[in-house]
Amino acid sequence: MDEPIRVMVVDDTDHVRRMLRNMLDLDGFAVVAEAASGLEAIEQVEQVAVDVVVIDYKMPALDGLETAARIRAAHPDLVMILYTAFVDPELERRAADVGVSLVLGKIEGLESLEREITRLCRTLF
DSSP states (O other), X not given: OOSOOEEEEEOSOHXXXXXXXXXXHHTTOEXXXXXXXXXXHHHHXXXXXXSEEEEOSOOSSSOHHHHHHHHHHHOTTOEEEEEESOXXXXXXXXHHHTTOSEEEEGGGOHHHHHHHHHHHHGGGO
């Protein structure tokens, strides 16, 4: 895999987006887009080529599930990870129903996120 995996980070908290960008960039991923809201993410995914969208669940106006559902409708092969502090079986079921590839708890840490991005993207390359 010569090209880095292209990631979009979607989170309504500035410091979380910044931290994810910095750590993913340091570890060889290419964070090619950031969005502070679901609507912004939907717009940007049309403008920037991405392999993975990492989406926070709890966001104002448009939550991570609705954001993922709208992105999935236009991009059926895109890998989407719901990265959230609020993991439970019902959320995992609902996420799967809208096409989220994986629900990962923020408590599991960035290393788990990076490992899962790589695992899920292996089929892309």
